[in-house]
Amino acid sequence: MFKTDGSVHHGGIKNENKTIDILNQIGIYNQLVEKRGGTTQKADAIAGDKKISIKRKEGIENGSFDWFDTSKYNDVLGNVFKPFFSNLKELRSISKDLIADDKFVLKVRDNFNKLCELSLNTLNSDQIIDILRLGLVNANIGFDIVVNDTKTDKLYIFGAENHPAVEYINQGFSAILEGKGKSSRKVLFSDGINLYDCGLRIRVTSNNGINAFLGLSKANKTSQVVIKLQQDKVKQLLISTNSQKYDY
16 A cells, blocks of 8 residues: 555655655545644644644654643743843843853853752642643644654654553543753653653743843844653654554
8 A cells, every 4th residue: 555665755854844745645644634833723734634743753762852842831830930030121121241241141041940940849740730631632632643753764653642641641640750950850650659651751941042031142032931841752652652654
């Protein structure tokens, strides 16, 4: 059913459009796969009523991909960053020549990182589960996840509902953060006896960096605190979700 003569090979896959081309040429879906995306679209593509989220990986045995990177869930962080933003307002009114010193920027960055660490340390299980339920489970209902491994020219496809975290959350497992990084923790699930690791990692960080916070960035006028959910152990995830593999 699927071509193995290399006729649909794409060298140097760089974006979602190429992945969509491959999906259509292989004929995985009965209907044409069409590009979506943008600020109002969660889906990167659709095939009829089927919503598709595309993840690009250069090798599934290393690295990660994002599930979300947003400020939508920042209410769980409380007032941790309030003093930082109060100081920031004053700093942005100072001459850029005075705050552009590397040592000063490093000091501001270190302070911000400590607040990221504090915010992660204060998150409880219910808050973590709420974030995961909204951003991972509910946001991907009805989605196919397509992982394009550009290193081996393979597509892996699984239903988002097959992610192990969905079952853990639905069964009422608690969530535990593990690690000592300033802005990053592994998310583990507990049934009260055993711990389960499905490769999720949560981060509290900034979307555009400290220079943008200070008004020193030419590329971005400002920055904001975001909560990011990453998927590590991609190969393990593809096995646990019984993903379908297609060569191209």
